[in-house]
Amino acid sequence: xxxxxxxxxxxxxxxxxxxxxxxxxxxxxxxxxxxxxxxxxxxxxxxxxxxxxxxxxxxxxxxxxxxxxxxxxxxxxxxxxxxxxxxxxxxxxxxxxxxxxxxxxxxxxxxxxxxxxxxxxxxxxxxxxxxxxxxxxxxxxxxxxxxxxxxxxxxxxxxxxxxxxxxxxxxxxxxxxxxxxxxxxxxxxxxxxxxxxxxxxxxxxxxxxxxxxxxxxxxxxxxxxxxxxxxxxxxxxxxxxxxxxxxxxxxxxxxxxxxxxxxxxxxxxxxxxxxxxxxxxxxxxxxxxxxxxxxxxxxxxxxxxxxxxxxxxxxxxxxxxxxxxxxxxxxxxxxxx
Amino acid sequence: xxxxxxxxxxxxxxxxxxxxxxxxxxxxxxxxxxxxxxxxxxxxxxxxxxxxxxxxxxxxxxxxxxxxxxxxxxxxxxxxxxxxxxxxxxxxxxxxxxxxxxxxxxxxxxxxxxxxxxxxxxxxxxxxxxxxxxxxxxxxxxxxxxxxxxxxxxxxxxxxxxxxxxxxxxxxxxxxxxxxxxxxxxxxxxxxxxxxxxxxxxxxxxxxxxxxxxxxxxxxxxxxxxxxxxxxxxxxxxxxxxxxxxxxxxxxxxxxxxxxxxxxxxxxxxxxxxxxxxxxxxxxxxxxxxxxxxxxxxxxxxxxxxxxxxxxxxxxxxxxxxxxxxxxxxxxxxxxxxxxxxxxxxxxxxxxxxxxxxxxxxxxxxxxxxxxxxxxxxxxxxxxxxxxxxxxxxxxxxxxxxxxxxxxxxxxxxxxxxxxxxxxxxxxxxxxxxxxxxxxxxxxxxxxxxxxxxxxxxxxxxxxxxxxxxxxxxxxxxxxxxxxxxxxxxxxxxxxxxxxxxxxxxxxxxxxxxxxxxxxxxxxxxxxxxxxxxxxxxxxxxxxxx
Numbered sequence: 001x002x003x004x005x006x007x008x009x010x011x012x013x014x015x016x017x018x019x020x021x022x023x024x025x026x027x028x029x030x031x032x033x034x035x036x037x038x039x040x041x042x043x044x045x046x047x048x049x050x051x052x053x054x055x056x057x058x059x060x061x062x063x064x065x066x067x068x069x070x071x072x073x074x075x076x077x078x079x080x081x082x083x084x085x086x087x088x089x090x091x092x093x094x095x096x097x098x099x100x101x102x103x104x105x106x107x108x109x110x111x112x113x114x115x116x117x118x119x120x121x122x123x124x125x126x127x128x129x130x131x132x133x134x135x136x137x138x139x140x141x142x143x144x145x146x147x148x149x150x151x152x153x154x155x156x157x158x159x160x161x162x163x164x165x166x167x168x169x170x171x172x173x174x175x176x177x178x179x180x181x182x183x184x185x186x187x188x189x190x191x192x193x194x195x196x197x198x199x200x201x202x203x204x205x206x207x208x209x210x211x212x213x214x215x216x217x218x219x220x221x222x223x224x225x226x227x228x229x230x231x232x233x234x235x236x237x238x239x240x241x242x243x244x245x246x247x248x249x250x251x252x253x254x255x256x257x258x259x260x261x262x263x264x265x266x267x268x269x270x271x272x273x274x275x276x277x278x279x280x281x282x283x284x285x286x287x288x289x290x291x292x293x294x295x296x297x298x299x300x301x302x303x304x305x306x307x308x309x310x311x312x313x314x315x316x317x318x319x320x321x322x323x324x325x326x327x328x329x330x331x332x333x334x335x336x337x
Numbered sequence: 338x339x340x341x342x343x344x345x346x347x348x349x350x351x352x353x354x355x356x357x358x359x360x361x362x363x364x365x366x367x368x369x370x371x372x373x374x375x376x377x378x379x380x381x382x383x384x385x386x387x388x389x390x391x392x393x394x395x396x397x398x399x400x401x402x403x404x405x406x407x408x409x410x411x412x413x414x415x416x417x418x419x420x421x422x423x424x425x426x427x428x429x430x431x432x433x434x435x436x437x438x439x440x441x442x443x444x445x446x447x448x449x450x451x452x453x454x455x456x457x458x459x460x461x462x463x464x465x466x467x468x469x470x471x472x473x474x475x476x477x478x479x480x481x482x483x484x485x486x487x488x489x490x491x492x493x494x495x496x497x498x499x500x501x502x503x504x505x506x507x508x509x510x511x512x513x514x515x516x517x518x519x520x521x522x523x524x525x526x527x528x529x530x531x532x533x534x535x536x537x538x539x540x541x542x543x544x545x546x547x548x549x550x551x552x553x554x555x556x557x558x559x560x561x562x563x564x565x566x567x568x569x570x571x572x573x574x575x576x577x578x579x580x581x582x583x584x585x586x587x588x589x590x591x592x593x594x595x596x597x598x599x600x601x602x603x604x605x606x607x608x609x610x611x612x613x614x615x616x617x618x619x620x621x622x623x624x625x626x627x628x629x630x631x632x633x634x635x636x637x638x639x640x641x642x643x644x645x646x647x648x649x650x651x652x653x654x655x656x657x658x659x660x661x662x663x664x665x666x667x668x669x670x671x672x673x674x675x676x677x678x679x680x681x682x683x684x685x686x687x688x689x690x691x692x693x694x695x696x697x698x699x700x701x702x703x704x705x706x707x708x709x710x711x712x713x714x715x716x717x718x719x720x721x722x723x724x725x726x727x728x729x730x731x732x733x734x735x736x737x738x739x740x741x742x743x744x745x746x747x748x749x750x751x752x753x754x755x756x757x758x759x760x761x762x763x764x765x766x767x768x769x770x771x772x773x774x775x776x777x778x779x780x781x782x783x784x785x786x787x788x789x790x791x792x793x794x795x796x797x798x799x800x801x802x803x804x805x806x807x808x809x810x811x812x813x814x815x816x817x818x819x820x821x822x823x824x825x826x827x828x829x830x831x832x833x834x835x836x837x838x839x840x841x842x843x844x845x846x847x848x849x850x851x852x853x854x855x856x857x858x859x860x861x862x863x864x865x866x867x868x869x870x871x872x873x874x875x876x877x878x879x880x881x882x883x
Binding site for chain 1: 408413414417484485486488490492493496497498580581582586587588621622623624625626627628629630651652653654657660661664665668669671672675676678679680682683685686687688689690691692696700703704707708711712714715717718719720721722723724726727728788791792793795796797798799800801802804876877878879
């Protein structure tokens, strides 16, 4: 869709959602041109045709109720079409498909740090395979940031203090822009990077070329031991802390009677602020880990807690680059080549 | 009324009235202690013109930097301060007071046949408060500036920025009280001070628009005041409100900030719409088409405008269902604006249209505001906003409404009422030229920014990928033309104070009450209290519906 190298009108369409956003955009551009043209035509025609020299005496017209109704109802109808269309699109963009490869992103002034589940880490770059759902779980270490890939037409804010998610399915190999679009201080415009979409085989090769840092979950397991979490969350009956195996993704009954779903944000909060949501049947005895763990380590711990799930429900375990799936269903995505 | 129509209404026979509000007393004290709403309007006008040019210089720096992809003209920090101060100066110290505090102040009492506003001393006080607030803003700029963006998003503003955040916030906080006082004064004046016979539906639409804007000023401004105080508390005393490290929530800041700052764009645009209603009728010598539709659409905008704030936060991690509601209401608030545009256009139908400068600005307003409004739909549309928000599309949309809409309306009003305010006409030819320059320059500046936005260029970027240079160069070129268009009126308006043709009481043959008294008006506006016997815009006998 590039008109020319120097005067482009559209960014590349490099994700499954891109053409849908473009379609809505073009519809709105058409509406804008139509109504601007209509108003301009009315203003110019009337003001030329009825200029004072031609029409020295104005005809006094009070107004017209049918016209008022017409130009309220027609724009309202068009607006509602756009509203529904855009809302459906938004829901498709916001709700990640169940089957998605998970990658973790930490934003900080002024860089993007990426961790792949199987271990590789990168800075200001994100390598992903083509034609696969990818879900980013993102958090900021300091101020607000925003993760934007114009060629994919996706963007989401990255907040301090809680995880947000963004998903996409890149359907065209290549290198694309990554921007931080939420103003974040001095080097805001330097908080940029590249998204590199690769053929799956190339991606696997890239993954295996990484340093042997161990997978996210295994690093999380080491932290789990070294921080002493394992002493209470031992998984044995009578342990002082709840058993974490199988907990992730499922509802948890709290001491105050509420029920919450144990998602990434819940796990993170329970590490940093254990008193906030006490699991029913346990005492408020866990110390806080605020200040002792950075965001990247927290992500490793979260990944480990998630993997406990996988170990319990499936026997395959997390394989490098494979989809991790809290609620296994019959696979419908493309098989990894 | 007038049936005999000559080419130029103004004849040489007009002479300046012997005594008027400008020459009632020449001492500086008489200006600084004046309680005359007209003089206070002039004080406001001089003040905000100064801030318009300060903000304009900042905008020039931004556009010059963006001439090249690399960040090479300014340091990153300087650039960030430049766009922040551009936003702060333009929004808080120019746009918000622009039409209400100058034209509104000058005209509302005259349009309703009153001697002054209800509380003349509070009116003067509001100017002083504004000046004090603006001085804080200026001091913040001179002593190092502020780099948070005019939106002051936490926790950048509360914890991480080490620039003059508190000083700027104090300035805005103080100036906010000026806004509250002005709004309060207008509301009371419009309720209590109308001339005999001046019923609500005989009020000029300019007054309706200001009434609606005043409601927002009074109800909305305290919220920004509270928000800025909380920012200062967190910044100064580490009380955790917005920063998650201190136990706060940064999204809370955005909710509070936009609860004011979204309605604030209606504070800015509604009075401008009021100007357009007056100018379109005067220069087509015709009743307004759909008086009540326009009047009630102002009120509808003021009410709905309070319920759309979270459309600034669709990707900030708010609930999807909240987003659904806010998107819906954002679409609804577009309808009253559409009604106004159609009614203004229809007013021209079978009118007797005069192509004077104010009318050219009004045409420009209608066209550019239409584009600004329609591009607002792109951003209210949830799935499209995800791609467009935080890019230059936002910048372009906002400027289409605020410059293409509001600044054009301001210039439109200044030209229209210049003879009333000064007693002399502006020179028509240079004025038309500047209107043309503003229109062309404006479109050349901001049209490329829509495209840049769709391409994904983030706003507030000091440097950008080289493939976007051509569009940025076009934008900067447009900004240069725009700057000339803004500077020209400064020259010929000042020139006209001495050399302009004497206008006489009613050079445009308008029906408004403000034109029934001499130009410039006497200190007490009217020698006798006028009695209103007919609807506004009574340019002749009604000839029924279309």
